[in-house]
Amino acid sequence: MNEFRNYPLNEWILKAIDDLGYQTPTPVQQQTIPLLLEQDTDVIALAQTGTGKTAAFGIPMLQKIDIKSRITQALIIAPTRELCLQISNDIKDLSKHQRDNINVVAVYGGANIETQIKQIKQGCQIIAATPGRLVDLIDRKVVKLAEIRILVLDEADEMLNMGFKEDIDYIIEQTSQQKQTWLFSATMPNEVARIAKNYMYNAVEISVGNKNAAASNIQHIFYTINQNKHRYLALKRIIDYSPDVFGIIFCRTKIDTQRVADMLIKDGYSADALHGDLSQAQRDFVMKRFRNKSIQLLIATDVAARGIDVDNITHVINYDLPDDLEVYTHRSGRTARAGKSGISVAIVTSSEARKIKDLEKFAKTKFHRSLIPTGIQVCEKQLLHLVDKIKETAVDEENIKDFLPLVLERLESLSKEELIKKLVWEEFSRFYTYYQNAPDINNMKDVDVSSHRQSVRLFLNLGEMDGFNWQSLKDYVSDVTSIPNAFIKNMDVKKSFSFFEVSPGDLDKAMRMNDGHFNNRAVKLQKAETVKKEGGSGGGGGRKSSGFGKRRSSSDQKPRSRNRSRSY
Numbered sequence: 058m059n060e061f062r063n064y065p066l067n068e069w070i071l072k073a074i075d076d077l078g079y080q081t082p083t084p085v086q087q088q089t090i091p092l093l094l095e096q097d098t099d100v101i102a103l104a105q106t107g108t109g110k111t112a113a114f115g116i117p118m119l120q121k122i123d124i125k126s127r128i129t130q131a132l133i134i135a136p137t138r139e140l141c142l143q144i145s146n147d148i149k150d151l152s153k154h155q156r157d158n159i160n161v162v163a164v165y166g167g168a169n170i171e172t173q174i175k176q177i178k179q180g181c182q183i184i185a186a187t188p189g190r191l192v193d194l195i196d197r198k199v200v201k202l203a204e205i206r207i208l209v210l211d212e213a214d215e216m217l218n219m220g221f222k223e224d225i226d227y228i229i230e231q232t233s234q235q236k237q238t239w240l241f242s243a244t245m246p247n248e249v250a251r252i253a254k255n256y257m258y259n260a261v262e263i264s265v266g267n268k269n270a271a272a273s274n275i276q277h278i279f280y281t282i283n284q285n286k287h288r289y290l291a292l293k294r295i296i297d298y299s300p301d302v303f304g305i306i307f308c309r310t311k312i313d314t315q316r317v318a319d320m321l322i323k324d325g326y327s328a329d330a331l332h333g334d335l336s337q338a339q340r341d342f343v344m345k346r347f348r349n350k351s352i353q354l355l356i357a358t359d360v361a362a363r364g365i366d367v368d369n370i371t372h373v374i375n376y377d378l379p380d381d382l383e384v385y386t387h388r389s390g391r392t393a394r395a396g397k398s399g400i401s402v403a404i405v406t407s408s409e410a411r412k413i414k415d416l417e418k419f420a421k422t423k424f425h426r427s428l429i430p431t432g433i434q435v436c437e438k439q440l441l442h443l444v445d446k447i448k449e450t451a452v453d454e455e456n457i458k459d460f461l462p463l464v465l466e467r468l469e470s471l472s473k474e475e476l477i478k479k480l481v482w483e484e485f486s487r488f489y490t491y492y493q494n495a496p497d498i499n500n501m502k503d504v505d506v507s508s509h510r511q512s513v514r515l516f517l518n519l520g521e522m523d524g525f526n527w528q529s530l531k532d533y534v535s536d537v538t539s540i541p542n543a544f545i546k547n548m549d550v551k552k553s554f555s556f557f558e559v560s561p562g563d564l565d566k567a568m569r570m571n572d573g574h575f576n577n578r579a580v581k582l583q584k585a586e587t588v589k590k591e592g593g594s595g596g597g598g599g600r601k602s603s604g605f606g607k608r609r610s611s612s613d614q615k616p617r618s619r620n621r622s623r624s625y
């Protein structure tokens with residue numbers, strides 16, 4: 058039985074809950090929903106992100122509003138555009154069976170304010186807003202808060218960390234003292250306590266877990282590097298040791314965020330950056346790709362990632378530890394949502410290791426020290442993952458049956474053992490070639506990381522004049538050589554020639570291009586170092602000009618597509 062039916066809720070709300078598949082209330086919902094349904098009271102709810110907070114306040118809010126009136130009765134304030142939109146969409150889902158009678162409007166910066174004004178003037182019972190845009194609408198006399206009966210402050214600690222203290226004070230002062238205030242926060246810093254003291258009355262405090270504590274279903278791991286220059290190499294090793302990773306990598310600055318993203322993309326990973334230098338259109342484009350899993354890795358600053366609520370994030374990786382201990386709690390809370398488990402990783406130097414002790418004390422959790430996986434360990438993990446994937450693959454018998462006789466005839470000379478070895482090696486050889494001589498990062502001292510070169514740079518006599526850009530040329534090379542697109546790296550297209558890199562194990566396949574022609578012209582492929590020695594065009598020492606390696610500026614008009622698949 059759906060346990061939400063134990064609550065005195067309207068049937069249209071219960072029907073929406075059934076449609077959404079909710080069965081058992083989360084701990085924060087168990088404590089807040091019956092309380093807010095039964096009493097008109099202020100509430101302080103301390104709970105991590107991803108614990109079902111939107112439904113915890115959204116369900117009783119919908120039960121309490123007067124759907125016959127179009128006056129704004131409930132106001133939800135959230136720190137970011139992303140969270141604001143998410144909240145409004147969630148409440149629309151909960152009110153789907155009263156869609157003609159309930160209007161929810163999201164207002165936030167970066168969107169047309171005239172459109173938002175028009176939506177509000179048409180009448181809405183609920184507004185979800187970011188502080189800055191809401192203040193603007195209040196000053197324009199568009200939003201009148203005197204009739205607000207319910208005020209929700211969601212992610213209150215995040216809003217205050219972002220510098221919205223004055224805006225929040227101003228907004229609350231415009232509301233009636235007769236309203237209910239429901240404050241939700243992951244942590245309870247002094248500024249949140251100040252709001253509770255100044256603006257709330259006899260508030261009931263609800264706490265899911267300990268204050269500031271990290272969620273119990275998150276495993277916290279830290280890896281120690283000997284030198285800061287080994288940080289990126291350690292990051293790649295950690296990612297490769299997690300074949301199904303879908304995660305967020307946090308950096309301190311916008312510059313580092315873009316730099317790490319560019320390096321990962323250049324190395325063939327499915328990644329993109331999210332930071333304040335991107336335009337709103339670019340941020341929306343990146344988040345859309347991450348949400349639908351078109352990219353596996355989102356490299357973000359703390360400010361840009363605030364309010365992100367994406368399901369099934371497996372890893373949060375702290376490329377740099379934050380200076381503020383509370384920020385770590387927010388970062389790690391991006392994984393292990395909705396009762397699932399997750400992993401929070403920190404990469405630290407020896408001098409930063411003391412911060413781990415501080416975090417353990419603050420977050421009331423244990424951090425496990427792990428050694429950075431060796432190349433062979435990564436190979437073993439990836440190989441077993443490949444085997445499991447093959448084993449679990451569902452076969453479409455109907456569509457393959459017409460092709461099977463020919464396939465079986467071609468393979469009949471192979472024993473079962475030979476077939477398995479060939480199949481696995483075909484997929485695994487490139488990975489093994491890449492990692493077989495990889496250094497043990499745990500023991501690296503003054504080793505030059507850049508000397509660990511695991512690819513061969515090639516010169517190709519095709520370029521822009523032949524109608525290619527980096528993506529189409531990459532596809533062409535893959536088609537001709539049978540090298541998977543993901544293993545062709547650093548494609549650098551010039552006017553009449555290009556450069557790209559492959560692993561040593563794929564070199565022979567790449568050289569097959571020398572047997573072909575393009576537009577009646579012989580294709581010439583050779584090692585880039587040979588071209589340089591022979592005095593040929595475009596020696597490989599120049600600065601790369603391929604678009605995907607460049608940092609994007611906020612003035613870019615169109616989000617740049619980075620539709621790459623990951624390589625090893």
